[in-house]
Amino acid sequence: MNGTRADLLTISLFARATRLSQKALRLYDSMGLLPPVFVDPQSGYRYYHMDQTETARLIGLLRQLEMPLSRIFEVLQASEIERAPLVRAYWREVEADARQKKQLVQYLSDVLEKKENHMFEIQTRQVPEAKIITIQRRVYANDLPAFISEGFGRLMDHLKAADAPFAAAPFVIYHGEVNHDSDGPVEVCIPYLGTVDPGSDMNIRIEPEHPEAYATITKAQCAFPEILKAYDAVSLWLKENGKMCSPLACREVYFENWDGAGPDDLVCDIAYPY
Structure with a gap:
């Protein structure tokens, strides 16, 4: 003292x-x-x-x-010179969160007012049977982007070490709702060729052949809550065309390199097996 x-x-x-x-x-x-x-x-x-x-x-x-x-x-x-930048960085996060919530309010308003969504062209395709390697985890919304990035990175490294090429585009399966209260689970998946031993928390299984309806979206449209519009559009198309969702859960198929894509580049399919 x-x-x-x-x-x-x-x-x-x-x-x-x-x-x-x-x-x-x-x-x-x-x-x-x-x-x-x-x-x-x-x-x-x-x-x-x-x-x-x-x-x-x-x-x-x-x-x-x-x-x-x-x-x-x-x-x-922090040192005195570092304090102001830390405060500004925090406020940028607050502003980004406020912008996202404003977009969510608009989305909810459109849903409640039953405004029709004609932004997306819905297509169908037959997806062949594939051998996939996966990592599944329960995650909340805040941790979802990091889990997807880390999961894909680990799976890619694992396949590269085994000299096993991709058989199709990587995808993410949502086995349950993901938000601030619900944690999925979520599964990152890569179809591959060849022989691979699973890692400690990896799983290998056969994804059966199935038809699916999908909407292709840009990198900018992958942001929450904008991405919800694509899910709604595919779900509505299935309902209007008398299609029943299959036991296979909805998924996001990432067919382009995410890091190299611009905001207006098409990078992802929002797909519902039926």
Whole structure:
């Protein structure tokens, strides 16, 4: 402890000086964001120094932005020159999330008002039987892109090491709803030729021959919630044409290199087996 007890403020006085509640100060202490400079070992009373008011004010302002405490900890741990870029990066994420929610509101409005969707041409095809290697996992919406990217990467590396070429385009099967409350499961799949031993969490099986209806979409249209429109369009086509969905789940077939594609390039088929 620097200085004397007379230099310090009780938690109630420090709360008044910083306009933070005592409950908030105790939380920030437990998170390591703003620990008191001294805690009386007998009474457990917390004492703060006036020099800590600047940190307290910064925390309060960041909370006004609804920045999570874990992100605030990162800002406080960063050097002074790194702090402003971290705040700007966080706000870019907030704005991107707001744009996505605005698009979702428009999508929901269209659904509730039963507006017809004529954006997509629905086609059909017969998909031959294929031997596929897969990784399946339960994931929520926030973790889905990372899982798909990582899963495809691992499967591709595994097939390359076994000198087993692709037999068709990679695809993702959704065995259940994926959102903030439901976790699928989701299965990344690659059809291949040759002989491959499965990895520790990989599975090899035969995907049966089947017909499917599909809509082809651009990379930009793969973004949520825009991609939902393609799913709706294929589902509606099946209903209007008296087709029953098969036990095989809906899927996204990625026939182009994702990283090399531009936003207007066609990269994916939204497909429903029937």
